[in-house]
Amino acid sequence: MKKHNFGAGPCILPQSVLAAAAAAIKDFNGIGLSVLEISHRTKDWEAVMDECRALWKELLNIPDGYQVLFLGGGASMQFMQVPYNLLNKKAAYLDTGVWANKAAKEAKLFGEVEIVASSKDKNYTYIPKGYTISKDADYFHITTNNTIYGSEIHEDMDSPINLVADMSSDIMSRPVDVSKYALIYGGAQKNVGPAGVTFVIVREDILGKVDRTLPSMMDYRIHAKEGSMYNTPPVISIFIMKETLKWLKSIGGVPEIQKRNIAKAELLYDEIDRNKMFVGTVNTEDRSLMNICFVMAEGYGDKEEAFMEFAKKAGMVGIKGHRSVGGFRASTYNALPIESVQAMVDCMKEFEKQNA
Amino acid sequence: MKKHNFGAGPCILPQSVLAAAAAAIKDFNGIGLSVLEISHRTKDWEAVMDECRALWKELLNIPDGYQVLFLGGGASMQFMQVPYNLLNKKAAYLDTGVWANKAAKEAKLFGEVEIVASSKDKNYTYIPKGYTISKDADYFHITTNNTIYGSEIHEDMDSPINLVADMSSDIMSRPVDVSKYALIYGGAQKNVGPAGVTFVIVREDILGKVDRTLPSMMDYRIHAKEGSMYNTPPVISIFIMKETLKWLKSIGGVPEIQKRNIAKAELLYDEIDRNKMFVGTVNTEDRSLMNICFVMAEGYGDKEEAFMEFAKKAGMVGIKGHRSVGGFRASTYNALPIESVQAMVDCMKEFEKQNA
Numbered sequence: 001m002k003k004h005n006f007g008a009g010p011c012i013l014p015q016s017v018l019a020a021a022a023a024a025i026k027d028f029n030g031i032g033l034s035v036l037e038i039s040h041r042t043k044d045w046e047a048v049m050d051e052c053r054a055l056w057k058e059l060l061n062i063p064d065g066y067q068v069l070f071l072g073g074g075a076s077m078q079f080m081q082v083p084y085n086l087l088n089k090k091a092a093y094l095d096t097g098v099w100a101n102k103a104a105k106e107a108k109l110f111g112e113v114e115i116v117a118s119s120k121d122k123n124y125t126y127i128p129k130g131y132t133i134s135k136d137a138d139y140f141h142i143t144t145n146n147t148i149y150g151s152e153i154h155e156d157m158d159s160p161i162n163l164v165a166d167m168s169s170d171i172m173s174r175p176v177d178v179s180k181y182a183l184i185y186g187g188a189q190k191n192v193g194p195a196g197v198t199f200v201i202v203r204e205d206i207l208g209k210v211d212r213t214l215p216s217m218m219d220y221r222i223h224a225k226e227g228s229m230y231n232t233p234p235v236i237s238i239f240i241m242k243e244t245l246k247w248l249k250s251i252g253g254v255p256e257i258q259k260r261n262i263a264k265a266e267l268l269y270d271e272i273d274r275n276k277m278f279v280g281t282v283n284t285e286d287r288s289l290m291n292i293c294f295v296m297a298e299g300y301g302d303k304e305e306a307f308m309e310f311a312k313k314a315g316m317v318g319i320k321g322h323r324s325v326g327g328f329r330a331s332t333y334n335a336l337p338i339e340s341v342q343a344m345v346d347c348m349k350e351f352e353k354q355n356a
Numbered sequence: 357m358k359k360h361n362f363g364a365g366p367c368i369l370p371q372s373v374l375a376a377a378a379a380a381i382k383d384f385n386g387i388g389l390s391v392l393e394i395s396h397r398t399k400d401w402e403a404v405m406d407e408c409r410a411l412w413k414e415l416l417n418i419p420d421g422y423q424v425l426f427l428g429g430g431a432s433m434q435f436m437q438v439p440y441n442l443l444n445k446k447a448a449y450l451d452t453g454v455w456a457n458k459a460a461k462e463a464k465l466f467g468e469v470e471i472v473a474s475s476k477d478k479n480y481t482y483i484p485k486g487y488t489i490s491k492d493a494d495y496f497h498i499t500t501n502n503t504i505y506g507s508e509i510h511e512d513m514d515s516p517i518n519l520v521a522d523m524s525s526d527i528m529s530r531p532v533d534v535s536k537y538a539l540i541y542g543g544a545q546k547n548v549g550p551a552g553v554t555f556v557i558v559r560e561d562i563l564g565k566v567d568r569t570l571p572s573m574m575d576y577r578i579h580a581k582e583g584s585m586y587n588t589p590p591v592i593s594i595f596i597m598k599e600t601l602k603w604l605k606s607i608g609g610v611p612e613i614q615k616r617n618i619a620k621a622e623l624l625y626d627e628i629d630r631n632k633m634f635v636g637t638v639n640t641e642d643r644s645l646m647n648i649c650f651v652m653a654e655g656y657g658d659k660e661e662a663f664m665e666f667a668k669k670a671g672m673v674g675i676k677g678h679r680s681v682g683g684f685r686a687s688t689y690n691a692l693p694i695e696s697v698q699a700m701v702d703c704m705k706e707f708e709k710q711n712a
Contacts, residue, residue, distance in 0.1 A: 003388045007395045010591055018390045022378040032359045034374045036550040036596065039363045039674055072428035072552065073573065076587035080571040106571050189588055194392040196428065196552045196590030215436035215462050217429065231432035232545055234552030235366055236592055240392065318395055 004340035006330040007318030008147055008291060009169065010189040014335045017243045024239060035239050040232055048242055049227060055245035059254055062178050062201060067224040069200040070241070072234050075168045075187040078198060079103040082141070082164055082183065083110035084218045088210045092116045092137040092161070096153075097124040097146035098324070103166060104141070110212075116140070123325070124149040126283035135160050139182060139206075145170035147190075148322040150293030150329060151286045156180045162206055170290050171199070172248060173334060174258040182206045190290070191334045193241030196234045248334065257334050264332045264341045265289040271345040276356045277303065278348060281325060295327030300355075307351050314347045360696035362686040363674030364503055364647060365525065366545040370691045373599045380595060391595050396588055404598055405583060411601035415609055418534050418557060423580040425556040426597070428590050431524045431543040434554060435459040438497070438520055438539065439466035440574045444566045448472045448493040448517070452509075453480040453502035454680070459522060460497070466568075472496070479681070480505040482639035491516050495538060495562075501526035503546075504678040506649030506685060507642045512536045518562055526646050527555070528604060529690060530614045538562045546646070547690045549597030552590045604690065613690050620688045620697045621645040627701040632712045633659065634704060637681060651683030656711075663707050670703045 005012040028035035029044055038045055049070075056068045071077070079102055083091060089111055093104040095118035107113045114137060117128035124146060133140045139162040145152040147169040156177040157163070167176070168186035178184065183202045189195040200220065207221050216222050222230050248257060269287060272280045272294045279297040280287065296304050304327065311319055311328075321327040330344055361368040384391035385400055394401055405426075412424045427433070435458055439447060445467055449460040451474035463469045470493060473484035480502060489496045495518040501508040503525040510530075513519065518538035527540070528547045534540065539558045545551040556576065563577050572578050578586050604613060625643060628636045628650045635653040636643065652660050660683065667675055667684075677683040686700055 001388075005389060005393055007393065010393055010396060010588065012393050013390065018381055018392065021392070022381045025374055025378045025381065032357075033361060033673065034369065036374065036377065037361055037363065037366055037368050040366060040551070072430055072590070073433065074428055074587045077429065077573050080573055102572075106573075109569055109571055187588060189591075194592055195396070195588045196593055213465055215465055216458075217433050217436055217462075231430045232366065232543060232551045234428070234590060234593065235545075236550055236596075237552055237590065240592075317389065 001315050003317050004315050004343050005317045005336065006332070006340070006344070008322075008329060008331045009187075009333075010195045011318070011331055011333050012335045013194065013240070013244060014247045017240060017247055020243045021236070021240050025236075036236055040229055040235060045235070048239055049229065049233070052238060052242035052245065055242065055249060056199070056201070059172060059245060059248060060176060060178055060201070065204055066178065067202050067204055067220070069202065069220065069223045070228040070233060070238050071198045071200060071223060072196070074195075074198055075166060075185060076102070078166070078185040078200065079106035080109070081218050081220075082185070083107040084212070084214060085207060085210065085220050086139050086162070086164070086183070087111040088138050090114060090134070090137045092134050092140040094128065094131075094140070094142045095120060096127060096143050096151060097149050099146065099148070099166065099168070100141075100143040103143065107141070111138075119151075124151060125281055127151050127153055127286040133160055137161055139164045142166070145288055145290050147291050147331075149325060150282050150288045150291040152288035152290065170288070172254055172257065173261050173290055175254050188237065188241050193244045194237050196237030197241055260338065261289045261332065261334065264336065264338050265292060267338065267341050267345060268292050268330060268332065271348050275348050275352050277307075277352050281327065290331060290333060292330045292332060293321060293325055293327065295321070295325075303355055306355070310351050311344070311347050314343065316344060316347065319344075357671050359673050360671050360699050361673045361692065362688070362696070362700070364678075364685060364687045365543070365689075366551045367674070367687055367689050368691045369550065369596070369600060370603045373596060373603055376599045377592070377596045381592070392592055396585055396591060401591070404595055405585065405589070408594060408598035408601065411598065411605060412555070412557070415528060415601060415604060416532060416534055416557070421560055422534060423558050423560055423576070425558065425576065425579045426584040426589060426594050427554045427556060427579060428552070430551075430554055431455075431522060431541060432458065434522070434541040434556065435462035436465070437574050437576075438541070439463040440568070440570060441563060441566060441576050442495050442518070442520070442539070443467040444494050446470060446490070446493045448490050448496040450484065450487070450496070450498045451476060452483060452499050452507060453505050455502065455504070455522065455524070456497075456499040459499065463497070467494075475507075480507060481637055483507055483509055483642040489516055493517055495520045498522070501644055501646050503647050503687075505638065505681060506644045506647040507638050508644035508646065526644070528610055528613070529617050529646055531610050544593065544597050546687075549600045550593050552593030553597055616694065617645045617688065617690065620692065620694050621648060623694065623697050623701060624648050624686060624688065627704050631704050631708050633663075633708050637683065646687060646689055648686045648688060649677060649681055649683065651677070651681075659711055662711070666707050667700070667703050670699065672700060672703065675700075
């Protein structure tokens with residue numbers, strides 16, 4: 001039976017990427033060695049780094065003056081690395097969920113942190129609006145997509161100060177006006193590859209402004225200067241990221257994937273709104289196109305486990321909601337085909353027919 | 357033609373490990389999903405983490421009271437993470453080369469650093485002896501194998517203070533008395549896997565003694581408590597590390613690989629010492645069993661490029677010496693078969709016959 005992988009991350013990757021990864025592990029570029037056992041100081045490997053950087057720049061239309069870095073440690077490492085590089089006195093954070101909170105918590109070790117707005121009062125089911133960003137802060141940090149709660153900031157906002165965005169779970173899902181951001185970061189393991197590599201897109205002119213001395217591994221300038229090879233990079237994860245971006249380009253790039261993502265999300269949200277047995281958890285206008293959260297509607301709470309079993313039998317994988325939301329979460333990242341969403345919708349319709 | 361991969365890292369891995377990695381990327385455990393696209397919060401993945409930790413403990417005979425962590429960022433990240441966790445006032449470092457130096461440099465941001473001894477005077481061609489370790493330092497840091505220069509500390513030393521060792525390039529190459537160390541760390545990409553994951557073996561009772569507040573990602577205690585899954589781990593690199601350790605166990609574990617490593621190193625060093633055209637660069641008793649450095653003997657300096665070409669044609673890969681040493685470096689890590697060393701020796705003999 002075909003599996004429909006709605007996992008929140010590490011998540012589904014295109015089949016062609018998996019095939020390319022397996023092939024390169026057996027023999028890389030036909031050189032008789034595995035991609036796992038070549039030096040990162042070889043021309044063959046440097047070509048991979050160059051191609052990967054070029055794909056990032058092309059697909060996201062990254063302007064001059066920005067560096068694209070590939071680092072280890074995960075987005076959680078960026079929660080400390082961002083303030084290490086940018087926080088001199090005060091930083092502003094938007095509290096839209098667990099990950100935004102974690103980012104703010106780490107920043108507090110490096111300076112004052114102001115939470116400009118929070119949606120905690122309603123368990124993060126909406127994106128705060130109408131707040132004021134303090135102009136005296138060094139930067140304003142947002143989490144564009146909240147994987148756990150299924151809310152998303154859909155527009156590139158205008159910020160009076162340097163805008164820093166954790167885009168771990170919606171990078172490359174829609175066109176982004178990179179020029180509105182001073183720094184964008186995220187783990188690769190949703191839309192751009194496997195776990196093990198973190199991307200950082202940073203405008204060069206914001207660096208070198210803090211008073212502290214930076215450890216080498218924290219210093220974005222060092223990683224930029226060394227082409228993300230100050231130390232041995234996470235080779236296989238970068239290789240697979242490059243393959244994932246190649247796939248994205250081959251299907252028409254970010255504008256095309258945005259169309260597909262909208263179609264997938266509409267298909268599922270429409271069913272959630274139509275179906276008597278389910279209800280969405282997030283404020284309609286803030287609904288994420290990447291993580292679609294829903295619970296049993298009033299009166300059907302006792303059917304949750306039955307639907308989980310029903311969906312599993314139909315091949316759905318990774319649809320259990322995070323414990324802080326409950327219910328279900330269907331992650332519809334770039335690589336998830338619309339056929340999987342249709343299978344989920346069919347599943348919900350059939351369950352309603354049998355149980356409502 | 358068969359390639360003989362003497363690369364210094366990322367380096368040769370066993371063929372069975374490459375096959376297992378490629379297979380798991382296509383279908384992991386027969387579950388119909390790739391190891392790249394499963395959640396790290398699944399039982400299937402947790403079993404990999406558990407098995408990997410258990411293999412570390414078994415193969416290195418790690419006593420109770422130690423934690424084994426798998427982190428991202430590389431050994432270079434440990435250059436800052438070690439002092440973050442352990443350096444309160446002063447740390448002692450042994451300067452045996454570039455990497456030891458880099459480690460000491462990062463530590464200076466966190467406290468006083470005393471270089472207890474250095475072999476810089478002779479371009480790091482020996483391991484300093486007869487130095488005194490300051491008892492008032494928080495720890496003593498050594499680099500057990502110097503990948504660039506080809507020198508190695510062959511014995512587990514007695515240190516009056518907490519002993520911290522970077523074993524990036526000789527971990528699992530010989531039995532180690534872990535109880536003599538407070539902390540052992542290293543990148544996986546030589547003897548225990550691919551690039552992208554770093555191991556840390558740490559005695560629990562040394563943690564939590566510094567005055568500073570640690571960022572979460574720096575805190576070994578958090579990673580230990582969360583079983584190295586405080587954040588999404590570098591999944592594929594850990595999977596391949598686990599497979600590499602399984603292979604090591606299958607051939608007889610660390611005592612067996614030590615025998616093989618000694619045999620390989622003796623074979624090559626004997627030829628270097630016998631061959632009129634080559635000369636080893638390192639003090640005999642400090643010669644590394646992992647990175648064997650040699651240059652053209654006096655009078656044959658003009659033949660260096662010719663030998664490089666000759667060796668390449670015979671299938672040798674990655675034998676160019678580091679620019680700070682010159683000549684040749686043959687890395688003979690665990691996965692390199694003795695047949696490759698024999699091929700190298702044959703190559704040297706033949707070259708001597710044709711040129712001496």
